[in-house]
Amino acid sequence: MRWRTPDLKSAFKINIQEHEMNQMKKMTGLAGIFLLLGILIAFNAVLKPVRLRADVTEDKLYTLSDGTKQLLSDLDRDVTLKFYFSKSNDRLPVPLKNFASRVRDLLSEYESRSGGYLVVEEYDPKPDSDEEEWAQRYGLQPQTVDMFGLDGGLYFGIVAVSGNREAVIPVLSQSAEPRLEYLLTRMVSEVSSEKSAKVGIMSALPVNGSSAMNPMMMQQGAGRSWAVVSEIERQYQVEQVDMTATNIAEDIDTLVLIHPADISEDTLYALDQFVLRGGRLLAFTDAMCITAQESVNPQMMQMGMPPPQTESDLNALTSAWGIEMMPGQLAADEAAASLLNAGGGRAQRNATWLSLREQNINREDIATGSLNDLMLPFAGAFEVAASNGVEVTELVFTADDGFTAGTMAARTGDIDIPALKKRVPLALRITGTFKTAFPDREEGLKESEKPGVVILVSDVDMLADRIATDSVNFMGQTIVQPRNDNLTFAVNMVEQLCGSEALIGLRSRNAFDRPFDRVIALEKEAAFKWKAEEERLNAQLQATQAKLSQLQQSRDDGQQMFLTPEQEAEIKKFREEVFQTQQSLKEVRKSLRRDIEMLGVRLKAFNILGIPLLVAAFGIGRGIWMKKTR
């Protein structure tokens, strides 16, 4: 359509076109602008509830996992998710608002996938309102965003309600974002099931303080239960299961088995049947359990009782699934070696006392994704042979150049490093259809009725209070606090097993973190060079200092009150040497750091100046060329 230049004079002419012209003017004039604005706003508003979006992130960070989708589509009772967020608080920082909107987005994703069974309600608990009272009643904790606390408290939490069951996330923090889907799915799964999970605990060790299972240990009197047991008791209904049980009660959902030493075949059969009928098993076994060794009661020894078994495994059961723990062998990893007291004030690195970090822990799995510090003293080594219809996920493992060492060698610390090195799994999760380990028994199940889950861990000592906790005396009170992530590991495993199918194998969304691998590699390389140089210079320093003190001693022995000028000069020279060595150590550190800093400076210069210089060169070249051709 061609556009005609408006002519003011003709606009006043009364003719047939006047009406049309007015119409056009209206459409294209101010009214048109407001009309379009209205239409656009309305259109945007109409689209607001439409959720048509593509998650283009590599790890599908903003898409629900299959487990969650399955859980939501299987819902058969109404669940309400109450999202409490003080959005009217005018001091909210923008990142928090944005995080809240991501939470809201995720919640509506849950709602839209539930087939109408899940409803999201949003509440804005203003100070002294009914909403605030309810938030408090649900146990939500207000946080302060203002340093003076003038903001009246910010509520940011979620409550899941279904029938008479409820679950709460009292405070949502941005650091929990990688686990957000897990937390939500867990809440939904928790409230949508009829009963709460029941955990059985079975152990040959006095994990409950006084051990009712082992009458010999009763003499020690009632001790405290292990922190891990107290932690599980705090969250679940717990039942003790006898180590000699020949049947595991039907109502137990998850069985935690700690150090099943001297386990009888009938008990193993009971475990086998428990797993086959869908019970979940978390077993901690050990090739060398130092805790069992330490729990030796002198009275027991006097009575001629055999010392407690330090070795335990479930090979008779797990070999049917293709998994065995190597008897008499411990997992070793030089990179994860811990410093141990070797007697006589000497410290020695021991590659079988494992201090595990991020690289040894499965970052993908939600139950282990947030862990980064585990200590496994003398852990056994699993061998995974055939899959046998089950799927095995390694949760904790040594580095790729891990190996195994005999228990005797591990004790003394004189470990030979074998030629054959490989990653040794330390904790495994096995899922799938299990086959019985007792095919010859006539009665009982031969294969699991529905897919089951078993988690095997090759160390028991990691759960012991001495390894997992620190006791701090604070104003006369003993406060037990975790020393590492060992307890979290155990509790996460129990939590995962007690939850629904959906929670098992749910991915952690930790991929938000993308470190500079190249810089890390440079740092490692620098640290390596530094260590070598430091050792060389330190040896030099020690030698020099030894000579120096020798010289000074010779002065003190009384035979000679004064040093000869030569000796004085010698001491001065040595002192100078010590100073020089220390200086060169400093220099080495600086120069190693320089590589990393230089890389940063080069990249910065390249990014700020590189392309602009090219553009300038191109522009100047083109200018000159244009002048010439003109």
Next chain:
Amino acid sequence: MNEAASHVLAVAKREWRAYFDSPVAYVFIIIFLMLAGFFTFSLAQFYEAGQADLNGFFQWHPWLYMILVPAVAMRLWAEERRSGTIELLFTVSVTPLQALLGKFLAAWLFMLLALLLTFPVPMTAAYLGSPDGGTIVSGYIGSGLLAGAYVAAGIFTSALTRNQVISFILAVVIGLFLILAGYPPVTDLLSRWAPLWMVDGVASFSFMTHYETLQRGVIDLRDLVYFASVMIFMLFTTQVVLKSKVGR
């Protein structure tokens, strides 16, 4: 239709050439790239942060565009009107809409070219670590749309006045409003007297809310529609302004 499209392209080509026939385009691109690099590496501390993502890079784009895009767009109409070439343009069988779209296209493509020349930043991230390719692509889409919205606003203010400086200032003000609409100092001020729905309404006008989703790696229809709406509205308003002013 074909003829109209070729008219649009002809105008776009003319404008594009006008950019590159003078040193202004080069100076502009150089300033843009240097500022983008400086903001990313010095202010956002990209290297020191140690994360192979482009958050520190994209987060500054709204502010960069706020200053630089009005400079690119200010002469588009103002210059034509000042020198009187606008009548000449419309006599050669080009409709104002075609001219408008052509100019918009040229300015937007020019901004996209400047944006594409920031490729060393993702390359640096890829060299240092393993960034998420999807997030980078969607971040660039977001930034490109943002640039388009600013260009549309700049064209609008350029049509309002013959004075390029006034056009520039007005465009900066509009850009500032669209950035700040979702920012606490502004919402604070609003929430003193306005009801919550209005505060939220104003905040949803902000570029930032919509740009942020794209930066995260989520391409949401709602955000695409928002940016398209801003562009359509600005261009439509420009056309209304042109119609009422040209020929007087």
